[in-house]
Amino acid sequence: MQEKIWLSPPHMSGNEQKYIQLAFNENYIAPVGSNLTGFEKELGKYLGVPNVLMLTSGTSAIHTAMMVLGIKDGDEVIAPTFTFAACINPIIYQRAMPILVDSDQESWNMNPVLLEKAILDRIKRGKKPKAMVVVHLYGMPAKMNTIREISNRFEIPIIEDAAEALGSRHQNQLCGTLGDLSIISFNGNKIITTSGGGALISRNSQYISRARFLATQAKDDAPHYQHSEIGYNYRMSNIVAGIGRGQLEVLNERVKTRRANHDFYVNRLGNIPGITFLNEREGAYSNYWLTNMVVNPLLTDGVTRETIRLALDAANIETRPLWKPMHLQPVFAHCPAYVDGTSEQLFNDGLCLPSGSNLTEAQKERIVSAILKVIKK
Numbered sequence: 001m002q003e004k005i006w007l008s009p010p011h012m013s014g015n016e017q018k019y020i021q022l023a024f025n026e027n028y029i030a031p032v033g034s035n036l037t038g039f040e041k042e043l044g045k046y047l048g049v050p051n052v053l054m055l056t057s058g059t060s061a062i063h064t065a066m067m068v069l070g071i072k073d074g075d076e077v078i079a080p081t082f083t084f085a086a087c088i089n090p091i092i093y094q095r096a097m098p099i100l101v102d103s104d105q106e107s108w109n110m111n112p113v114l115l116e117k118a119i120l121d122r123i124k125r126g127k128k129p130k131a132m133v134v135v136h137l138y139g140m141p142a143k144m145n146t147i148r149e150i151s152n153r154f155e156i157p158i159i160e161d162a163a164e165a166l167g168s169r170h171q172n173q174l175c176g177t178l179g180d181l182s183i184i185s186f187n188g189n190k191i192i193t194t195s196g197g198g199a200l201i202s203r204n205s206q207y208i209s210r211a212r213f214l215a216t217q218a219k220d221d222a223p224h225y226q227h228s229e230i231g232y233n234y235r236m237s238n239i240v241a242g243i244g245r246g247q248l249e250v251l252n253e254r255v256k257t258r259r260a261n262h263d264f265y266v267n268r269l270g271n272i273p274g275i276t277f278l279n280e281r282e283g284a285y286s287n288y289w290l291t292n293m294v295v296n297p298l299l300t301d302g303v304t305r306e307t308i309r310l311a312l313d314a315a316n317i318e319t320r321p322l323w324k325p326m327h328l329q330p331v332f333a334h335c336p337a338y339v340d341g342t343s344e345q346l347f348n349d350g351l352c353l354p355s356g357s358n359l360t361e362a363q364k365e366r367i368v369s370a371i372l373k374v375i376k377k
């Protein structure tokens with residue numbers, strides 16, 4: 001058996017250990033310390049937004065954003081159906097109701113036409129949504145101009161889930177700076193990783209102060225432990241932040257490599273009838289966190305995404321179907337959904353290809369020949 005090729009494995013720079021050693025030297029094995037403040041400052045500088053709060057995960061960052069916006073029991077929150085469950089779960093943590101909206105063909109992200117339709121229908125039924133979560137799936141920026149216009153017109157704030165989109169840009173503005181509150185994930189499979197972690201970002205410094213309070217056990221300003229609200233233990237540790245500092249140093253290189261992976265696959269497979277890729281539209285610059293292939297079996301002599309996935313699995317190459325839409329998940333079946341079949345079709349026909357920044361040329365050749373072998377059979 002040939003060596004395993006993973007979908008999106010961690011890729012260390014070698015600089016991480018220096019920062020971890022710093023934490024040990026200072027004996028700050030704690031959720032405070034110079035790595036934590038350093039990582040926040042350095043990410044803030046990269047993004048051009050100084051208000052950054054490092055947390056234990058992207059999920060806890062989304063949850064904290066919900067709390068900052070005061071989402072509570074009985075509220076409705078709009079979210080894309082085509083996403084990862086971690087993007088929706090925090091709505092339920094707050095006992096609010098997710099209102100699911102389908103994707104458009106050009107970005108695979110929230111379809112602005114269906115978004116407006118959903119908002120108008122919810123208002124007609126008596127409740128205006130309290131917030132909307134907007135995701136840039138696989139690193140591809142959502143249609144932020146239209147979505148921002150709708151957000152402003154209806155006065156519904158945006159929680160931007162840029163978990164997969166660090167380094168992506170919408171009209172030259174970095175993803176992670178486009179929401180009223182924005183989040184990034186440093187989970188093990190993301191473009192840079194701290195093993196686990198997340199960031200909450202906002203241009204509004206009061207939002208970040210409030211988030212810091214909630215994420216550090218909601219301690220009132222008193223010499224003793226005094227509490228008037230429920231808090232959470234959501235802060236990133238100083239050790240983990242050290243890994244983040246070493247990773248951030250190579251972010252630009254990682255974006256370049258992931259983009260080159262996408263170009264490689266498109267060049268080698270893009271001309272095959274029935275095989276398509278999600279490409280950038282004008283104004284969208286993707287970090288191409290993952291490269292995804294859509295297989296139309298009507299044009300490939302019946303070869304499906306599943307045929308290809310199983311053949312690659314047998315060749316010890318990890319791939320994954322695209323996200324299964326939330327409105328098709330048993331746990332979210334009760335949520336109102338404004339869908340038109342787009343995400344369901346992407347789930348049926350789409351495959352995430354190995355996209356790590358540490359893929360070798362030989363590995364990429366192995367992947368492409370394994371795919372060609374199935375299609376040309």
Ligand SMILES: *Cc1c(COP(=O)(O)O)cnc(C)c1O
Nearest residue numbers: 057058059084086087163185187
């Ligand atoms: C990874 C991811 C999250 C969750 O981030 P964690 O750091 O794993 O908690 C949320 N939303 C999307 C779209 C993601 O891909």
